[in-house]
Amino acid sequence: MATRCANCPIRKLPLFKPMSEREVAFMERFKIGEMSVQSGTPLLSEGSTSPQLFTALSGFGLRYKLLPNGKKQVLSFVLPGDLIGLQAGVMGQMTHSVEATTHMTLCVFNRSELWTLFRNHAERAFDVTWIAASEERFLGEALATIGQKSATESVAWAFARLYRRLEAINMRNGITVPMPYTQQNLADALGLSLVHTNKTLARLREQQLATWSEGRLSIPDIEALEEIGLVEEKPSLRPLL
Amino acid sequence: MATRCANCPIRKLPLFKPMSEREVAFMERFKIGEMSVQSGTPLLSEGSTSPQLFTALSGFGLRYKLLPNGKKQVLSFVLPGDLIGLQAGVMGQMTHSVEATTHMTLCVFNRSELWTLFRNHAERAFDVTWIAASEERFLGEALATIGQKSATESVAWAFARLYRRLEAINMRNGITVPMPYTQQNLADALGLSLVHTNKTLARLREQQLATWSEGRLSIPDIEALEEIGLVEEKPSLRPLL
DNA sequence: CGCCTGTTTGAAGTGGTTCAAGACAGGTGG
DNA sequence: CCACCTGTCTTGAACCACTTCAAACAGGCG
Incomplete structure (x- = not known):
């Protein structure tokens, strides 16, 4: 059964910024469901325009790109708390794929609601940008x-x-x-x-x-x-x- | 002297999305000035918390990281139209440096106004996120x-x-x-x-x-x-x- | 002219790749 | 219960793409 955001098990971990009650309430509406997948399941694939965003609640995954020469570049390891599919969310298309390495459970968000988030919840919008910038920072380090x-x-x-x-x-x-x-x-x-x-x-x-x-x-x-x-x-x- | 955004020479280039009048008007307030620098000038440096964001109007630059072993990784080439300092803008600290390779002219924005942008201009906020996601995408490709x-x-x-x-x-x-x-x-x-x-x-x-x-x-x-x-x-x- | 930065070229060395093969574990079917 | 997969890890040996070292050359500038 879907966990309520109010009881979200990972929100209170030391890594994450506290959320206001109003924010939690909004997230509860923003969240459209929960998904549980087996290891090996593709979550998003390069070139697709997924209508969904996810946040990993538990389990491990991989982000990667496949090249025309058959080689594979793993961009990052997906861990609990990571947002998945932001690229498709804002740019409309994924340029990498994501798949589950172990069993995973994920929060599911509706991409079209992302716009509502930007219009009505400036703080959350800022957080989304923070996350995007943070991924950029990580890739720079990897580079x-x-x-x-x-x-x-x-x-x-x-x-x-x-x-x-x-x-x-x-x-x-x-x-x-x-x-x-x-x-x-x-x-x-x-x-x-x-x-x-x-x-x-x-x-x-x-x-x-x-x-x-x-x-x-x-x-x-x-x-x-x-x-x-x-x-x-x-x-x-x-x-x- | 400072170009007015209304007359911005690069906004109308084929690469860029058209802007509404309201957006142009806002950008004109958001912009606090224009800066002209010589080749070799450091614009932002790793670890700094710059109070400013820039958009390159003309000229070329480099984003790079210096490693403890003395090596240098160039992350990307900065070209006209690129936003500089977004990381510091949202995360409060740069994790790479930026410097001018040629003479450059730059629009200067006030970092503290970024918050106003998020609160009052959801469309522009979305654009900022788009830019962050696009840089992430580029670094993935580079990786x-x-x-x-x-x-x-x-x-x-x-x-x-x-x-x-x-x-x-x-x-x-x-x-x-x-x-x-x-x-x-x-x-x-x-x-x-x-x-x-x-x-x-x-x-x-x-x-x-x-x-x-x-x-x-x-x-x-x-x-x-x-x-x-x-x-x-x-x-x-x-x-x- | 002398100096600096950037480009070019040759030659030697090595950190990494590729090829090959075996060990081990888990899963499947006869 | 065994034979036979397939996927992962491991190790040895040969090779080569790229690095490092070294030196020369070209252009711009005080």
Whole structure:
């Protein structure tokens, strides 16, 4: 059954900006339903003009682009709290695809209501823009990583970023966080080959910097890893849609 | 002296969405001045919380990030019509720097007025979000390029994209467009070394696909170049701020 | 003229790719 | 219950696209 926004389990997590009562009330109207999908389900695809926006409530996904040469670039990992489909929402068309990596539950919003949001809820509209700018910021960081860092630095960057983000939504357990992706997914995200990604992971494991197995990532010293990955930014208080 | 928005020379270019009279009137109030800077001038820097937003009226610039290891990633080339500083505008802090590559003239807006825009001009607010989403889209494309394409494909992609964008603002002259950047700039944008970039340019020149010298880029067959660069998206009608 | 920035070229080195093959786990059908 | 998938991870070895090092050249400028 659809969770009421008032009881939204993720809204109160430390990562998210508090919402006023009026905002919660509006979101409750804006939300048209809840969706539950299995792992592997495509949520949005490149070129489509989806009538819907989603917010991930639980589970993990991937945003990616497929190239004419058959290669795949993973743009980012979708985690609980992420807004999905903003591009189609404002520009009318997706230029990347999104799919569920694990089972996911999602809030569903009506794209056509986005306009109402802009007209009547300036604060929320500002938040939407904040989210778009934040994604731009993330991609800029990813670009700098792929473009200028070594394989080891890149993997360390990705792990550290994911660890901090998961920590901020209370998914850290001791020194480990869930990581339900494959090495191929990580390779596609960092522009590396699967083989080299695997060898890089082995090296990080030997040095006790990061151990990734059975869907869980363990990081004994996150600050050391951040240093290796040349991480400069931390997740900041963000609005939730 | 300051151009009135009503007479804005770039608003009527084919690339930009028409603006209503009410919108023009608002922009005229939103705009607090005009700025003219020399080549090399830093406009915004990483970490700063600039009180201003700009729109490039003429001239060329660069957005880039500097890494702790001393390397530089160019995120994009700033062309006339581009909005600068949106990140600081909504998130309060820049995570990349922007500087002028040539002489530039810029419209200056007051960041604190951005909020007024969101409250009283929903359409314009929507446009701002559109712009943010469009930058995200571009960075996704750049990521796929750097991550998955060969050096030749990357250079072809960058050239084709710039050519089409400049064409859309009437800066094409026959088969040539202005390109006032250095090979080092391009190398930093594509995550390649200067030497290899230079050799790749030589190869494209030999094959008569693209000739870049003395600040001008000539492309005899843009569609062939787009194919080589695996270009899938074209510049689309965009709002101007 | 001397200096600076940007471009060009050659040659050597390497971080990463590609190819190949095996191990292991989970799932499926006979 | 076993044989046989298929997907993921792992490892070794050969190769090459790109980097790094080095040096020369061209144009603009005080």
